[in-house]
Amino acid sequence: MCQSVVNGSAEGRAMGAELNNAILVMFGAPYLVFGAFVAVALRRQIRERLPQPSSLWTRIRAAGRRRPPRRAADPGALQD
Secondary structure: HHHHHHHHHHHHHHHHHHHHHHHHHHHHHHHHHHHHHHHHHHHHHHHHOOOOOOHHHHHHHHHHHHHOOOOOOOOOOOOO
């Protein structure tokens, strides 16, 4: 009887949909938490197994960080 009352109204169907979503979240949350702990515990091994950036990419990044200082324009060079 209760199920027919809940399924018979629009409000009851919306409440049932929200309950189904909550069940899915409660089902997946422990796996996400456990995965996060494993990732933190094994982050060094994970980082070592990832491919290292190429030397070209390393040089490009290094060049972007170390820009030479700008030189002031020579006032004598512009005079005619």
